Amino acid sequence: MLIRRPDDIPSSEITPRMLFERRREFLRLSAGAALAGILPAAHGALGPGRASTYSTSEELTPLKHVTSYNNFTEFGFDKGDPARTAQALRTRPWTLSIDGLVRQPKTLDIEDVLKLAPLEERIYRLRCVEGWSMVIPWLGIPMSTLLKQVEPLGSAKYVEFITAVQPETMPGVRTRVLDWPYTEGLRLDEAMHPLTIMAMGLYGDVLPNQNGAPLRLVVPWKYGFKSGKSIVRIRLTDSEPRTSWMKSAPREYGFYSNVNPEVDHPRWSQATERRIGEFTKRKTLMFNGYTEQVGQLYTGMDLRKQF
Numbered sequence: 001m002l003i004r005r006p007d008d009i010p011s012s013e014i015t016p017r018m019l020f021e022r023r024r025e026f027l028r029l030s031a032g033a034a035l036a037g038i039l040p041a042a043h044g045a046l047g048p049g050r051a052s053t054y055s056t057s058e059e060l061t062p063l064k065h066v067t068s069y070n071n072f073t074e075f076g077f078d079k080g081d082p083a084r085t086a087q088a089l090r091t092r093p094w095t096l097s098i099d100g101l102v103r104q105p106k107t108l109d110i111e112d113v114l115k116l117a118p119l120e121e122r123i124y125r126l127r128c129v130e131g132w133s134m135v136i137p138w139l140g141i142p143m144s145t146l147l148k149q150v151e152p153l154g155s156a157k158y159v160e161f162i163t164a165v166q167p168e169t170m171p172g173v174r175t176r177v178l179d180w181p182y183t184e185g186l187r188l189d190e191a192m193h194p195l196t197i198m199a200m201g202l203y204g205d206v207l208p209n210q211n212g213a214p215l216r217l218v219v220p221w222k223y224g225f226k227s228g229k230s231i232v233r234i235r236l237t238d239s240e241p242r243t244s245w246m247k248s249a250p251r252e253y254g255f256y257s258n259v260n261p262e263v264d265h266p267r268w269s270q271a272t273e274r275r276i277g278e279f280t281k282r283k284t285l286m287f288n289g290y291t292e293q294v295g296q297l298y299t300g301m302d303l304r305k306q307f
């Protein structure tokens, strides 16, 4: 078997995954360099993370697309807006409050959130309701690790995620397009599912502002909008929270928003998707391909009605 050194490979053959591996190697070797100032020593640099059995082995979407084709309405409505305008987002100091139906409500400093557990790398598909998808190597911790900190009460059934409002840095919140703050919600068992993570990085690096720094939810079997960005508060409740998109267009966006090729958006089909960087469309998979892991959460539900 011929093994080529990375430097022998023409750049046309270099895949995003190879670039990612190189970057991880670089970060490993340069532990203690620039990023160490941002992240606790316990993690070294925000580099390799712990590989996860939940990851897909599909081709990664190039970093340049992940960071330049974004939805972050607080920072504008064109896909290219957040990459430019979210640079103003203030991500320090940052606290995360977890309260509501819990035994031990807490307000954690972002640095303490980073110390809670080793960062895990999860390569997940992200499928947007608009019909595009990406494959992204996230770095984060299981949401269950965070929620266990506050000891949810037996009466807690739902989790509401409330995101930051910074009128001075976010041009979008000065408009009435959505009811700010941007909020999302999950059932408690969905939030506790091992696939659900609080991401703090991607591609081996700190989360770029436009991708929801410093903390964003990632729920890979649901449409992208469920993955709220720049979260400041998590509230456990006994009733289903009304999310920003449900308030703005209840016929179009339901509470569950599971990726489902059989349930069309009222204005377009959800049967196919375009992977960013590719030309031919792919078939969209039920639960974004995660049926084996999450299908049982919805046993007995009519997913046409509870969309």
Ligand code: MTE
Pocket (backbone or CB within 6 Å): 066, 069, 070, 071, 072, 073, 074, 126, 128, 129, 163, 164, 182, 210, 211, 212, 223, 224, 225, 226, 227, 228, 229, 230
């Ligand atoms: N979070 C906040 N706070 N504001 C938003 O507008 N948009 C959502 C979600 N999280 C959004 C948000 C939508 S519609 C999508 S598709 C994903 O973020 C996009 O994440 P990405 O830009 O990192 O790919």
